[in-house]
Amino acid sequence: MYVCLCHGITDKMIKQAVLEDGVGNMRELKNNLGVGSKCGTCVQLAQSIIDTTIYDESLFKEVC
DSSP states (O other): OEEETTTTEEHHHHHHHHHHHOOOSHHHHHHHHOTTSSSOTTHHHHHHHHHHHHHHHHHHHHHO
8 A cells, every 4th residue: 555645655555665774763774765754744654564564573572
């Protein structure tokens, strides 16, 4: 699903940035992908995706 329409950024691209590039907050995501640098309506959803991805990854590491 598209999260940032201004830059054409999807939720999968944000998850990939978190998992592969170590993005952990909106400042890093903005620098990495440009999310939230124009109209800003995507910021809350993007932050939620960052948080969920980090949380899910930490749960996975505990199990393995």
